[in-house]
Amino acid sequence: MRRLSLGSALAVIAVLAGCRASSPSKVERNVMRLTKHTVTVRNKSEKNPLPSTAENIAAGKEAFSHYCVACHGMDGQNTGVPFAESMSPPVPSLQSSEIQSYTDGQLKWVIDNGIEPSGMPASKGILSDEEIWSAVLFIRHLPPAGSLGDPPMYSK
């Protein structure tokens, strides 16, 4: 009986420790990266129907500014986002190779469906398909880090 109680206590401690928000190790990051790129994030072959014009990129910047900026910053590189590093996993810079190595179709899929486990929510229905595709174009043409200032909600 005592052994059972001890086992239960250890199990509870293990679960609670697992719930603690801490930065993932390098191994965990690499495993997750591989899993996302090759298994969980789909839609790899879909092409962006919008041409990469200045007008469409500007439209993407506007769509991105509606609410993506709350976590990704105005520049997509977390500038001015106070909790970006303390999230688990941390909010990635959209300029990083981890993100830029997704295909356009995968980026659209991530914005549509979100990514679990992470703080990335599903945005299908919140933004239209056209807005999401234009946001993908903006992600492919991000401005220099810090060049657009902090998100309005954190700079007021």
Place this chain on the structure above:
Amino acid sequence: MKSGIFAKTILFGCSAACSLAVSASSPAQDTPRKIEISVKKFAYTPAEITVKKGEPVILVLTTEDVAHGLKFKELNLNAKFEKGKSAELAFTPDKIGDFVGHCSVFCGSGHGSMTLTLHVTE
């Protein structure tokens, strides 16, 4: 002779009637058809409208809550309107088909699924 006068009278009467009909119908054809559309989170009412190709139309958009917009990318049309104000979107459709317009001003969680379908018929 009598029959000639009678024929001329009939002809005059017909042409007068026709010209009256034309003068009465011309302004109606030139006057754009106005369609009232009520807008609120996250819907347009009516959500579908049907117009004829070549028929001038004015969509009168009135928001009941926050700022909204209506954009038909394929038709190169876009209107944005502030809270408490109306906007008019005037156009003459020049191609047949079904076109889906989206809200062009971010208005909240259902913004992306807020659509108005325009059917353009022959």
